[in-house]
Amino acid sequence: xxxxxxxxxxxxxxxxxxxxxxxxxxxxxxxxxxxxxxxxxxxxxxxxxxxxxxxxxxxxxxxxxxxxxxxxxxxxxxxxxxxxxxxxxxxxxxxxxxxxxxxxxxxxxxxxxxxxxxxxxxxxxxxxxxxxxxxxxxxxxxxxxxxxxxxxxxxxxxxxxxxxxxxxxxxxxxxxxxxxxxxxxxxxxxxxxxxxxxxxxxxxxxxxxxxxxxxxxxxxxxxxxxxxxxxxxxxxxxxxxxx
Ligand SMILES: [Zn+2]
Numbered sequence: 135x136x137x138x139x140x141x142x143x144x145x146x147x148x149x150x151x152x153x154x155x156x157x158x159x160x161x162x163x164x165x166x167x168x169x170x171x172x173x174x175x176x177x178x179x180x181x182x183x184x185x186x187x188x189x190x191x192x193x194x195x196x197x198x199x200x201x202x203x204x205x206x207x208x209x210x211x212x213x214x215x216x217x218x219x220x221x222x223x224x225x226x227x228x229x230x231x232x233x234x235x236x237x238x239x240x241x242x243x244x245x246x247x248x249x250x251x252x253x254x255x256x257x258x259x260x261x262x263x264x265x266x267x268x269x270x271x272x273x274x275x276x277x278x279x280x281x282x283x284x285x286x287x288x289x290x291x292x293x294x295x296x297x298x299x300x301x302x303x304x305x306x307x308x309x310x311x312x313x314x315x316x317x318x319x320x321x322x323x324x325x326x327x328x329x330x331x332x333x334x335x336x337x338x339x340x341x342x343x344x345x346x347x348x349x350x351x352x353x354x355x356x357x358x359x360x361x362x363x364x365x366x367x368x369x370x371x372x373x374x375x376x377x
Pocket of ligand 1: 231232233236237262263312316317
């Protein structure tokens with residue numbers, strides 16, 4: 135089995151139609167009361183109706199299960215390629231709002247800024263766009279490296295493939311976490327919350343199924359929780375993700 139390495143067509147999430155709006159926004163009756171302003175402790179992405187917005191209904195487990203006759207490494211590789219590509223496209227549409235000024239750190243929670251380990255093994259704060267650029271370039275180079283992600287039939291995946299994909303996964307999670315924490319307003323403005331939620335729920339379900347993520351990566355430390363950790367918990371309660 136070979137995997138195409140062609141870049142997919144540039145695909146900006148389609149302009150939503152009323153069909154993608156949450157049902158309670160479609161009513162023709164009197165306009166709904168304005169939503170209560172969320173308390174600072176509760177980000178909008180874990181509030182109704184946004185937390186329920188998704189393109190896929192039901193549990194995401196069904197779409198992450200290894201298809202029959204497909205090699206597990208190949209399945210993980212092709213899914214990581216898709217997560218990377220889709221996340222990159224989402225980031226590209228909000229990139230003008232994620233600047234050196236607006237995002238001076240790689241924030242992902244009120245008390246959490248991810249740091250970058252530089253060449254001297256020192257942990258440094260980088261503006262989010264710089265951090266994300268480093269991460270995405272690093273992942274793109276790995277995906278393009280035949281020694282890590284072989285695409286020709288007959289070539290094997292390297293022994294360090296599992297650790298490489300875990301590392302990639304952890305960094306992709308950070309990009310998701312930053313977008314939810316710092317740019318959710320733009321996602322809503324673009325009416326892309328159902329697309330973005332579906333992508334992230336799929337990413338989390340896949341990570342759990344193939345043990346690519348650890349709970350501590352999603353939740354963070356008690357003193358510095360990851361914002362999307364609460365979303366993960368909420369989706370488990372709602373049955374969208376496995377508990
Ligand atoms: Zn940003």
